[in-house]
Amino acid sequence: QKEVEQNSGPLSVPEGAIASLNCTYSDRGSQSFFWYRQYSGKSPELIMSIYSNGDKEDGRFTAQLNKASQYVSLLIRDSQPSDSATYLCAVNPPGYSTLTFGKGTMLLVSP
Amino acid sequence: DVKVTQSSRYLVKRTGEKVFLECVQDMDHENMFWYRQDPGLGLRLIYFSYDVKMKEKGDIPEGYSVSREKKERFSLILESASTNQTSMYLCASSLHRAEDNEQFFGPGTRLTVL
Numbered sequence: 001q002k003e004v005e006q007n008s009g010p011l012s013v014p015e016g017a018i019a020s021l022n023c024t025y026s027d028r029g030s031q032s033f034f035w036y037r038q039y040s041g042k043s044p045e046l047i048m049s050i051y052s053n054g055d056k057e058d059g060r061f062t063a064q065l066n067k068a069s070q071y072v073s074l075l076i077r078d079s080q081p082s083d084s085a086t087y088l089c090a091v092n093p094p095g096y097s098t099l100t101f102g103k104g105t106m107l108l109v110s111p
Numbered sequence: 112d113v114k115v116t117q118s119s120r121y122l123v124k125r126t127g128e129k130v131f132l133e134c135v136q137d138m139d140h141e142n143m144f145w146y147r148q149d150p151g152l153g154l155r156l157i158y159f160s161y162d163v164k165m166k167e168k169g170d171i172p173e174g175y176s177v178s179r180e181k182k183e184r185f186s187l188i189l190e191s192a193s194t195n196q197t198s199m200y201l202c203a204s205s206l207h208r209a210e211d212n213e214q215f216f217g218p219g220t221r222l223t224v225l
Contacts, residue, residue, distance in 0.1 A: 032212055032213075034213060034214075036216075042218070042219070043201055043216040043217060043218050043219045044154075044201070044216050045216070046213055046214070046215065049213055088153075088154070090214075092212045097142050097159070097161065097205070097207060097212055098144070098156060098159060098169070098212075099212065099214055101153055101154040102153065103151070103152070103153035104153065
């Protein structure tokens with residue numbers, strides 16, 4: 001059974017703080033990992049992808065991957081109210097062209 | 112820029128009607144997907160397709176069928192709509208590459224079945 005687990009939240013942070021979103025996955029052979037942002041009533045938007053252990057930075061976003069611990073995280077620095085959304089973690093299991101999605105973590109950034 | 116479009120943003124249908132949801136992508140992607148998204152249940156894969164005329168069942172195919180006659184177009188069909196099919200329907204596409212499989216989503220169709 002392919003599973004991706006996320007804390008549903010909401011995770012509340014003040015404006016300017018670092019938001020840390022976490023995700024664990026069950027399929028050890030997974031190779032590709034993605035973070036999507038979804039605003040209420042809208043469709044998911046890809047914001048980060050990561051394929052190898054370590055950190056990947058893109059602007060205020062940093063994705064972190066630890067395959068040994070089967071753990072992916074997303075850090076958002078200098079959080080803004082416009083970052084308030086649900087963040088979905090997605091994992092590509094080995095041998096599949098599909099993605100397994102977590103149920104998402106709701107992030108609330110207060111001014 | 113990848114563009115995935117869906118035929119309707121909002122749709123209201125009656126129980127028993129046959130419903131067609133259309134999805135078109137303009138980036139020559141091989142893979143196309145249909146999901147539904149419900150509060151508390153997350154994204155659930157209904158059907159996907161690797162190529163023209165190819166289809167594979169996802170996690171919840173019951174009550175749905177699909178059609179892919181052209182590479183850029185993937186249709187979801189509700190043969191006889193029921194109230195439990197009221198949901199947000201999302202189409203996505205991706206390249207058929209082993210190394211990444213990033214999926215790009217359309218804007219979604221919010222379907223209400225009365």
